[in-house]
Amino acid sequence: MSIQTNKTIVFLMGPTASGKTDLAIKLAQQFKVRIISVDSALIYKGMDIGTAKPNQATLQKYPHHLIDICNPEDSYSAFDFVTDATHQIELAFSKNELPILVGGTSFYFHALEHGLSNLPESTNESREKFNQLLKSKGTTALHQDLEKIDPQAANRIHPNDAQRITRALEVFDISGKTLSQLQGNKQSPIAHPIQKIILMPERDKLHQRIEQRFLSMMGNGFLREVKTLKQNPNLHENLPAIRCVGYRQAWQYLDGKIDKATMIEKAIIATRQLCKRQSTWLRGEENALILENNDIETAIQFIQNN
Known part of the structure; x- marks a missing residue:
């Protein structure tokens, strides 16, 4: 089926385990699309099972861009994502494809839609410095350091969010100004209309x-x-890749810190907590089509009529 995209971008969003990939593939069976992943875990090579990455047969038939683009030890920021996603969107339009951005990483979606602050870029030296600090001091201690430097940012950033904590500290280290001081004057990197589809099954079904x-x-x-x-x-345990839900708990089990039953229980609880945070963010989205299940006909109608 062909569609006049008018350079429209589709955001296909939803909490973890909501069925986003299945719906994206159903749309790919109907339209000429470019599926662009918006997932901070699927970027990593060698992390396939625990991230619920689509299998190779699926990816061969329905390519997902921005999957397997860096190693687990590599740093990948929201700025990197915006740069890569913007490039993929323009590629889609050049090939007369409908760009469908699918995932559950709210910070990436928000950065793409609303833009990022004009912050200093990371350097190899600064990345190495803060990776080593993360390894030696741990996330909790670095969050306490951030509280002293920039309490406003520390209040916004979860104490377990190693990537955003180290980035905030790095910004101060490079520029001498806090993240809170530099944030503002954002400008969206995309000037195209966005259609939002939110896949939101009932909570009990998601938990199951x-x-x-x-x-x-x-x-x-x-x-x-x-x-x-x-x-x-x-x-190591404090890297953003290894702090992904499931991986952190499995790492602790393999280190002998917890037993297998506890690991499974903690991983499931952590994933449900992630689901809750994602759902809370999604409930704040406006002008979106909200689906409880993979209602492909309603999704198609929504895309065609907007």
Whole structure:
């Protein structure tokens, strides 16, 4: 089916385990599309099972861009994402494709729609410096450092969000000004209309899917995947990649800090907590089509009529 996109961008959003990938593929079966991943975990190579990454057969038939673009030890910021996603959107338009941005990383969606502050860019030296600080001091101590420097930013950033904590400290280290001082005067990098589709199943159904999916991951070799990651000397527990839900708990289990049953329980709870945070953010979105299930006909009608 062809569609006059009028250079419209589709945001296909939803909490974890809501079925976003399935709906994106159904849309790809109907339209000429470019699927662009908006997921801060799917960017990492070698992290396939625990991130619920589409399998190779699916990716071969329905390519997802911005998946497997960096190693788990690499730094990847919202600025990097905006740069890469903007490029993919323009590529889609040049090929007369409908860009469908699919995922659950709210910070990436927000940065793309509303823009980022004019902050100093990271350098290899600063990344290395703060990766080492993260490894030696840990997230909690760095969050306490941030509270002393920029209490406003510390209040906004979750104490476990290693990537945003280190970025805020890095900004101050490079510029001498706090993140809160520099934020403002944002400008969206895209000047195209956005259509938002939010996939939001009932909470009980999501919680059930989350548990079933993690148990399925365990059966499909998730622990083997994490064991392979642990063989990489550049990886440690405080890196953003390893702090992804599931990976952090599996890492602790393999380090002998918790038993297997506790690991499974903690991973499921952490994923449900992520789901809750994502759902809270999504409820604040306006002018969006909200679907409880993969209602492809309603989604198609929404895209065609806007």
